Amino acid sequence: MITLIGGAAILTVVLFLVVRSFSAQIAQQSQDNVLGASARSILDAAVIRDGQVEVDFPYASFSMLSTPSDDRIFYVIYQDDKVLSGYHDLPLPTLLDDPDTKFLTNSYLDETVRQAVVSRQLVGAGLRTRITVSVAQTQENFAGTLARISRNALIFGAGFFCLSLLLALWTTSATIGPLRRLANSVAQRGPKDLRPIAKPVPSEMAPLVSSLNTLMGRLGQSLNQSEEFIAEAAHRVRTPLATVRSHAEATLHRVDKEDNRNALKAMIRAIDESSRAAGQLLDHAMITFRADHLERHEVDFAALVDDVIDRLNPIAEMKDVEFTTRGDRPIIVSGDPILLQNAVRNLIDNALKYSPSESEIAVELRAAPSPRLILQDQGPGFVPEEIETLSMRFTRGRNAQGTVGSGLGLAIAQDVAMAHGGALVLENRKEEGACVTFSL
Ligand SMILES: Nc1ncnc2c1ncn2[C@@H]1O[C@H](COP(=O)(O)OP(=O)(O)O)[C@@H](O)[C@H]1O
Ligand SMILES: [Mg+2]
The missing domain is CATH 3.30.565.10 (Histidine kinase-like ATPase, C-terminal domain)
Incomplete structure (x- = not known):
């Protein structure tokens, strides 16, 4: 479960980062589109009249840029290297002859701004000049959007993580469940119950169960063997001793010489002692065995x-x-x-x-x-x-x-x-x- 949850956590973090950066890219692109349109609408308004460049801003050029967080807008218009109008210190990249709109992120008046730059050749009566327009906008609205996106991505990630957690729990219990049931059914068995396990188990566990069954079979066999051995040994030790004892006793009755009688008595005592010891040893072995399998x-x-x-x-x-x-x-x-x-x-x-x-x-x-x-x-x-x-x-x-x-x-x-x-x-x-x- 720890492995699964760990994996889910890593996936969640990756997912969060990917979703956030992707959404940020899309948000940036839509800001760029508006900035580019604004700059282009200004550029399109530039005309040459009476040998002079005139730019009559359409109202929409700036109104299209309005945002709920009142971002500030800066612009500058160059005719070749000369500022025609606007914020003359707005930084500008050196533009090659490039018909496409350029976008860049700059720092202006201690604020981060997103900037669009377009440029075009104007050709009029005896005049050939290059007009460059740049429109820049602060990024407060964008930052707000980014924060919103991050929050949503975070919520999404947390939801994903919770779901993975549930799935991990479910998967683990589904995997462990049969194993636990098997363990329970083995643990609940009586000490002498060595029947093979017949409960159905998932096919992955079948090898385990079959080797467990083989083991129990062998165990049952060796238990039977030792039970038989104990009975057999008791019999083998006691019976000959009893025979020897009865012979010794019979001889004792026939013998008159005191020395011989004493030797026979000592013999009978020794036989008694060893048959008793053998008996108790076997009893003890039997008891150890039976106590384990009560x-x-x-x-x-x-x-x-x-x-x-x-x-x-x-x-x-x-x-x-x-x-x-x-x-x-x-x-x-x-x-x-x-x-x-x-x-x-x-x-x-x-x-x-x-x-x-x-x-x-x-x-x-x-x-x-x-x-x-x-x-x-x-x-x-x-x-x-x-x-x-x-x-x-x-x-x-x-x-x-x-x-x-x-x-x-x-x-x-x-x-x-x-x-x-x-x-x-x-x-x-x-x-x-x-x-x-x-x-x-
Ligand atoms: N009823 C009893 N009175 C006095 N001593 C005893 C009694 N039962 C056992 N014992 C002591 O405990 C010891 C161990 O007993 P047990 O294990 O039966 O061995 P064993 O009887 O073969 O000596 C005995 O040797 C004896 O010293
Ligand atoms: Mg005793």
């Missing part, structure tokens, strides 16, 4: 939490840990159930892991101000200096020594909370224990 469903968050607790209950029972659940239900949220389950499982798993045996974990569910799960345990709580950093990937606390883990649980929970527009808040209770708030 698939929202209506989920009862309270029921989801109950379900996770049910599944972890066997571990809780082994430790004599009891869950007390209270709060609102159902809590219907719009979110990805797999992600939510994963996050909640990691948080409850932590609470279990860091709780002493024969303790209680308080599970509180709130629907307002935003859906949230508050977990309070009676364990050692967080190390206060570490609270800021614990939610980072692969970060474990000082209090975690002796427990299995990869430092990914809180990172997963935080990613999931943030993907749902919420947050994960870690605090210590006033009494012993940690308080974790997972909000959506």
Whole structure:
């Protein structure tokens, strides 16, 4: 638009100058025509009578020059080099034998005057002489005309500029419009919507749309591939580990020697740890992927939490840990159930892991101000200096020594909370224990 307006401004200035100079030329020409006619009418009145030159001015010679602004008129008549009549100091060009009327702009009595000069040979009885007539007129009227012309040209130019401005606006919006509509239709798409763009666009934009469509096709393909890869990798890592573990356990039952038994136990622990780490790594990869392409469903968050607790209950029972659940239900949220389950499982798993045996974990569910799960345990709580950093990937606390883990649980929970527009808040209770708030 700036380019178009700039162009219009330059055109306007050029137009203004051209119109003004052209109109000034025409105005000057019409003044010249009258001046020339006046000078010629005087010259035509010159006759030779009784061997003398006589000039009897017609009245019209000067009256034709009258203007509304009362311009002053000067004249001079020469017979050869001698002034016959008029203003003898009116400047005069040296005329050659030229039948045409000459026009010039001169300065006389501190005023600019336009001057017409004509000359002719008079031949009479025994006399041959050259009569030169010059009529000059001040230029006040002409200046007025010029000012009027300039003003009109200016108005005309301004009108032209306004029109160009409107045209520029119209052209720009007509050009940008389809582009903006295209951008909007792409921006409004859901994160998983990689369908090709079908909206009709101007033919100039067709290459852009077609390369965008190709890109989305490739993107869709690679998204599918990575989804498949994550599932495949999870399967490939977990299954053999489970097999190795069950073999190791079976062998443990058959072996009597204490040394061998200890080695097998250490092996089983290591397998547990790596299958857990692999599992969490894959969970984390899956969560990063799904959080970027959040698939929202209506989920009862309270029921989801109950379900996770049910599944972890066997571990809780082994430790004599009891869950007390209270709060609102159902809590219907719009979110990805797999992600939510994963996050909640990691948080409850932590609470279990860091709780002493024969303790209680308080599970509180709130629907307002935003859906949230508050977990309070009676364990050692967080190390206060570490609270800021614990939610980072692969970060474990000082209090975690002796427990299995990869430092990914809180990172997963935080990613999931943030993907749902919420947050994960870690605090210590006033009494012993940690308080974790997972909000959506
Ligand atoms: N309920 C809790 N009580 C005390 N400390 C906790 C609790 N939950 C988490 N933590 C601390 O936060 C750290 C990070 O937790 P997490 O990311 O789940 O990793 P991991 O459980 O694998 O160590 C833990 O290592 C632990 O120090
Ligand atoms: Mg954990």
